[in-house]
């Protein structure tokens with residue numbers, strides 16, 4: 206186990222500075238253009254792949270960094286560069302985590318490399334859990350996976366929505382219902398290999414922020430996949446379903462208990478990472494606002510000379526640092542196998558995402574009329590920041606998780 210530390214070591218500092226260089230020199234100058242185009246910034250992803258910043262090796266190294274700081278440090282720097290392009294670069298990671306959380310070693314080795322492709326032919330991946338009627342209420346999921354024993358194939362039908370990289374991904378990870386009686390314990394994750402017939406992209410959403418990131422519906426019509434595409438394997442699934450049924454017989458509901466469902470296992474691991482993205486956007490807006498407040502003059506003096514402005518900046522920076530500490534704590538706990546007994550992962554995501562929304566709004570205010578225009582990046586950062594309190598569990602759902610964990614009560 207690694208001791209908790211608030212300091213990056215020499216190697217981490219070097220990696221951070223390298224990512225920061227890419228964020229400052231490649232991402233930030235391209236951010237406004239891709240935001241307007243509302244398209245996946247393939248050339249930027251390719252640039253990242255060329256230098257090894259978009260690769261399985263790099264993310265695996267950060268993911269398994271025993272200090273827990275590798276992923277939050279990476280996310281913060283990339284999202285400091287730009288949130289929309291940042292999500293285009295790290296969106297594949299959510300699907301990869303879906304496989305790491307639920308798959309066998311063989312499945313990890315087979316599918317995760319195909320999610321990234323290589324520098325000469327980059328690919329992206331998608332994690333598809335949300336549905337039109339199952340957002341916060343994951344248990345309401347309707348996409349069905351039925352086993353065809355004669356052919357050892359699974360047949361999937363349903364509509365997924367809000368999928369980052371949905372329809373343009375090489376590999377899709379889809380969560381579906383295998384046992385409707387078992388609530389969310391009756392869900393399982395599946396790999397949909399490249400080019401599988403029956404999977405198509407539905408509507409692509411025109412969004413408020415992170416517009417360089419592709420978000421779309423994914424339609425599954427009689428999608429047939431080999432039995433080995435069930436993550437974790439059939440034996441493990443059958444054991445899990447038997448345990449859920451046993452619990453239901455003993456008076457519990459199929460939807461409760463200690464066995465995690467497929468989507469939740471993915472989200473739990475990724476929440477501190479989302480918190481780190483929010484810290485990156487917040488820090489970027491704060492830095493812009495600090496600089497502007499020192500250079501913009503009104504009433505014959507820089508606007509930062511007014512406590513009304515300076516104190517806002519003091520609060521912004523304090524909250525950003527507090528958010529980072531919560532994120533680093535949760536990431537360290539996750540990597541070192543410490544259970545989130547007080548929902549520390551949710552705390553970090555909740556706090557950091559709310560801070561990002563507030564800080565970017567304050568940055569717009571400090572920029573005055575200029576902050577309201579697309580001439581200055583804080584306008585985009587403010588729109589981008591709105592996503593953090595919504596995806597991977599809204600702030601309300603994080604509060605629900607925290608309150609339930611702390612109280613042990615079935616708070617609704």
Ligand SMILES: Cc1cc2nc3c(=O)[nH]c(=O)nc-3n(C[C@H](O)[C@H](O)[C@H](O)COP(=O)(O)OP(=O)(O)OC[C@H]3O[C@@H](n4cnc5c(N)ncnc54)[C@H](O)[C@@H]3O)c2cc1C
Nearest residue numbers: 332333334335340341367368369420595596597598599601
């Ligand atoms: C840009 C973007 C990218 C996304 N990427 C992905 C992805 O890659 N894969 C994926 O599977 N999903 C993805 N999502 C989906 C995202 O996780 C959901 O939007 C989110 O979980 C909320 O679900 P919903 O939109 O259906 O809102 P709803 O669940 O309908 O919630 C609406 C409002 O009601 C509140 N609410 C709901 N239930 C409760 C309750 N019990 N108590 C208090 N308040 C409640 C919510 O907090 C929210 O404010 C993405 C979404 C967006 C916008």
